[in-house]
Amino acid sequence: MPTVPVPQYERQSVDRQGPVNVANIQQRPGGLDAIAEFGSNLSGVIQEQKHKTDLAFAQNALLDFNKQADDLINNPQTGLVTKQGAQALGQSEQVSGQLSQLADKAYSAIPDGPVKDQFRGQFEQAGQQVSSRAKTYEIGQRQQFEAGQFQGLISNLQQQAENSFDDNQGFIDANLMARDQIMAYGQTHGQSPEEIEANWVNFRDKSSKAALTAQLTAGRYDQFIQKNGEPSDLGGASRFTSHGNSSPARGLRNNNPGNIEASDANPWEGQTGSDGRFAKFETPEHGIRALGKNLLSYQRQGINTVADVVNRWAPAADGNDTNSYISALCKNLGVGANDQLDMTNPSTLAALCAGIVNHENGNQPYSEEQINTGVSAALGLSALNSSKRRTGNAAFDAASPTAQGQYLRQAQAMQNEQRALYAQQIGSSVKDAYSALDEGLRPSQMPTQNDFIQAYGPLKGTKQWQDMQDQVRYGAVIGAAKDMSPSGRQDVLERLRPNDPNEPNFAANQQRWDKMQSKFKQLDAEWEKGQGVNRFNSSLQNNFPLDPNDKSNQAAADHYFDQSVAPDFNIKSDESLSQVANITTKSGILPTQIKTMLTAGATSKDPAVVVPMARMYGQIFDNNPAAVTNLDKGAMAFYAKVYAYDRAGVPADKAVDMSYSQVYEQDDRTKQMISTKQRDKDYLKGRESAAQSNISALTSATSFTPSASDPSRSNLQYQRDYQTIYDANFAQTGGDAGQAEAMTNAMIRNTWGVSSVNGSPEIMKYAPEAVYGVNNGSGNWIQGQWGNEKRELLDKSFGGERDDTDLVLVPDAVTPRDQSYSVMVRQKNAEGYDDVRPYYGETGMPVRFKPDQKTSPMYKATMGFQQQRVEAAKEQRQQSETVTSSGFTNDTGYQPPDFTKPFGAGIANQLPSNITAGGK
Known part of the structure; x- marks a missing residue:
């Protein structure tokens, strides 16, 4: 507290005119006594007035002092309050000195006298209050400075701990230093042990949370889970x-x-x-x-x-x-x-x-x-x-159990979110890679093992990557199989069939094998389509009739028509009609598109439509009657009549009207006429002659022509069938015997033929030559194929012990369904008659023969001749060009499996893990 100076009283009054109190200055009677009394009264008045004046001076001085003292504390530019923290330290003593100076100056302004003495205590009290405020402020600033320094140090250590989220020792050092500082500060400032411990726990919790948050913010959630997860x-x-x-x-x-x-x-x-x-x-x-x-x-x-x-x-x-x-x-x-x-x-x-x-x-x-x-x-x-x-992670170990669980869940959520995002990003590339490998192609880029792990986690990601490797091996098999024949693919498929359910990934590999089987079927279909195209082209070049029961042949004919004929096809063009006739004549196959046209046109009466159709039908029928036998009988009769009338010069509209009426609109009179005519002897004789003529036409010129009336064989059944069809066609054509014969011959040749596969020519129902469309006496590839098969069966079972042993083909109830024949053994019995019995194979089951044009000697010879011409053309081209061969390489390093080596050595290392030699 400042010492308020108390100066010695000295007169400091000045001459100054004062107010005159006329009311009190009066002449009173009484002489000197009165004067004395008057002087005494006047002196009292003067003293009283002086006291009031001195009091006013004193009060003014104290007011000025208080103002100046408060300004020392609170002046916004120069006061003590502008000193913060360390700047305020020691400032209270300076304020006290300034207070003393202000007090001396203010106290000196008070006139000497009782009032001045009276105000000494008030100056002391006012000075002490201001001095106390200054010291209190300084103490507060000192404490604030100390707390600020402490908090700054703690904050700095907190930041060090946070920055040490991946440095265990750094985190521990920061926490130990903070613990020492908290204890020292607490002890110095009189904190209780409980308060010091609470402050230390609070720091530890905050530092651990900050470090764990920093670790997750830095994207280290995988490391976090790996280190701290259960x-x-x-x-x-x-x-x-x-x-x-x-x-x-x-x-x-x-x-x-x-x-x-x-x-x-x-x-x-x-x-x-x-x-x-x-x-x-x-x-x-x-x-x-x-x-x-x-x-x-x-x-x-x-x-x-x-x-x-x-x-x-x-x-x-x-x-x-x-x-x-x-x-x-x-x-x-x-x-x-x-x-x-x-x-x-x-x-x-x-x-x-x-x-x-x-x-x-x-x-x-x-x-x-x-x-x-x-x-x-x-x-x-x-x-x-x-x-x-x-877990050994200092930041995690420092956290509370509740915080540990919270951060683990947060890390897992971040991991799941990131994996889902990454899985979505690589999903399209994975899908593209699988799709390419399904087709036997090698993608230029594929997700790596690390990509899968990032997307699905270590376990699932590794499993997904391993599955991708199986898919790569699967794709290698598909790629290699593209160059194989169906039989080669079937062999590979059987070798690779998963057959041990206890093998790892059996279910996945079984599913992959099923896909392989489906893909092989697709490749087989494509191969067969290509073979069909080759066969069809060879057929047109070599006038080699094709198997009409082979769907690939029909597909090849349809494809050829679409590519080579359809773009410029015009039913009124002789060139177009000649192209169709050429197809059916050389291949024996009628394009489906032409069948559709003929079927649609058969219901029309428009000459502009029907006549061209009839001309096309007539040319096809003249060249290969069997090609149009799948048409409705009415349609065949209708077109045949229109074609005949047109060639005879009948006007188009008249030809169509007459044909339509005779085929579709026969009246009772016409029907009666036909019925009467069919009972005529000449009709019966003509019908029998037509049946025999058909047999003669089917018999090779170098062979003996069998008689249709021979009762010792199935010839009578042939006559019955021929007569039935002939009668129906005769009626359908309105009594036209010529058309009836032509239509009947075309139809019956699908079932009956003259077969020579069993030795001498014989009339046979479901004869191979009839069923397979070679009953025109040319291109009988079945004879060569059956000859080879027959020799192998004889050598295998009989070894040539008996010269009278022969194998023959017999149609039976199964033949119409699958076009196969029962192989029968024919030998002489004890009485010298033929004894026929089934031929039993190695399995104990009866053996059957099914003609297959693609494996017949004639077909192989034809295709071989065609290949020779291709090779010759290729050699001629190579002689005129300079070709540099550098071998096959690619950027992916992909090499197809080598099927020329033993199975296990050549392909097993490129197959799915369950597919090894032996099929496992």
């Missing part, structure tokens, strides 16, 4: 020790009823240590929780059946009795081994946990409440009171 966050644990290797009480004693092996690096919540191998938990509920979380981890990886769970949890390779384990759990849950389980359902997870506990320990001693409590905690529906988990 085993269930890292793919789950396996039960590597087979059941029965530990006593039943061991799991119960450890509060670990699932017998989960201990993990020191990534302990479970509630894990208190281990017994040397298996984890020990605080309570049974913690052990059940760990078991439940492990099963939930399995489900996230797609392991969601009892069989899958047991094979992952207790694999047979480690000595576990998986069959018993699976059976026990299925019985406990009431499900099948391969039924999918929803382990996120509390009831299902509880039942599965209870079953595993019972199987692992020989009994299940826990109450329903204990099981449900552990399962609820595993699902995250509730929490257990647990000791803090310590």
Whole structure:
């Protein structure tokens, strides 16, 4: 407090005119006494007035002092309040000195006298108050400075700890230094031990949260989970020790009823240590929780059946009795081994946990409440009171259990989000790669193993990548198979068939094999289409009739028509008609497009449509009658009549009207005429002659012509069929015997023919020559094929022991369905007559012969001749060009499997993992 100076009183009055109190200055009677009394009164008045004046001076001086003293503290430019923190230290003494000076000056302004003495105490009191305020302010600023310095240091250490999120020792050092500073500051400032500890815990919690947040913000969530997650966050644990290797009480004693092996690096919540191998938990509920979380981890990886769970949890390779384990759990849950389980359902997870506990320990001693409590905690529906988990990550270990759980969940959410995003990004490239490999193509770029891991996690990602490698090997097989024949592909398919359900990835490889089978069928169809095109082109070049029952031949004819004829086809053009006639004459196949035209035109009466159609029909029929026999009989008769009338010069409209009336609109008179004529002897004789003429036309010029009336064979049945069809056609054509004969010959040749495959020519129903369209006496490739087959069968079964042994083909009830023939053995019996019996093969079943044009000697010779011409043209072209061959390479390093080597050596290293030599 400043010392307020008290100066010695000195007169400081000045001469000054004062007010005259006339009321009191009066002449009173009484002489000197009166004067004395008057002087006394006047002196009293003067003293009283002076006292008032001095009081006013004193009050003014004190007011000025208070103002100036307050200004020392609160002046916004120069006052003590402008001094903050360290600047305020020592400033209260300076303020006290200034107060003393101000007090001396103010006190000196008060006139000497009683008033001045009276105000001494008030100046002292006012000065003490201001001085006290100055000291209080300084103390506050000193404390603020000290707290600020402390908080600054703590904040700096907090930042150091946060920046050390991936530096364990740095985080520990920052926290230890902060602990020392907190203790020193607290002790210096009189804080209680409890307060000091609370401040230290608060710093530790904040620093750990800051460091963990920084780690996640930096995108280190994978490292965070890998370092701090429970085993269930890292793919789950396996039960590597087979059941029965530990006593039943061991799991119960450890509060670990699932017998989960201990993990020191990534302990479970509630894990208190281990017994040397298996984890020990605080309570049974913690052990059940760990078991439940492990099963939930399995489900996230797609392991969601009892069989899958047991094979992952207790694999047979480690000595576990998986069959018993699976059976026990299925019985406990009431499900099948391969039924999918929803382990996120509390009831299902509880039942599965209870079953595993019972199987692992020989009994299940826990109450329903204990099981449900552990399962609820595993699902995250509730929490257990647990000791803090310590993983060696200083920041994680410093966090509270609640914060640990929160940051783990946050890291998992970030991981899932990032994986979903990355999976979406690589999804299209994966899809494109699989699509390309499905077609046997090698993509220029494919996702790497690291890409899969980033997208799906370590376990699932690795599995996905391995599946991609299987797909690559599968694609190599498809690529190589493109250059194979159907029989070669079939051989590969049989070799690669998965046949061991216990092999890893059996289901995936079986599915891939099914896709391979489907792709091979597609390649076979494409190959057959190409072969059909080649056969058709060869047929046109070599006048070689094709098998009409082969769909690929029909498809080739249709394709040829679309490409070479259809663009410029005009039914009124002789050139177009000649092209169609050329196709049917040389190949024996009528394009489907022409069949459709003829069918549609047969219902019209428009001469502009019908006459050109009839001309086309007539040319086709004249060249190859069998080509149009699939048309309706009425349509055949209609076109035949129009064609005949047109060639005879009948006007087009008249020709159409007459033909339409005779075929579709026969009146009763016409029908009566036809019926009468069909009973005429000349008609019957003509019909019989037509039947024989047809046989003669089907017989080779160098062969004996069989008689249609010979009763010793099936010839009479041929006559009956011929007569039936002839009569119908005669009536259909309005009694036109010529057209009836032509139509009947064309129709019956699809069923009856003169066959020479059994030796001498004979009339045969379903004769191979008729069924396969070679009954015109030329191009009979069936004879050569059957000759080869016959020699092989004779040599194999008879060895030439009997010269009278012969093999013959006999049509039977199966022949109309699949165009195959029964092979029969013909030998002389004891009486010298032919004895015919079935030929039985190695399997004990009757052998059948099915003609196949593609494997016949004639076809091979024809195609070989065509290939020779191709090679000759190629050689001629090469002689005129300079060709540099550098071999085949590509940027991808892809090489197709080498099927010329032994199967295991040439292809096994490029096939799916389950596909090796022997088909496994």
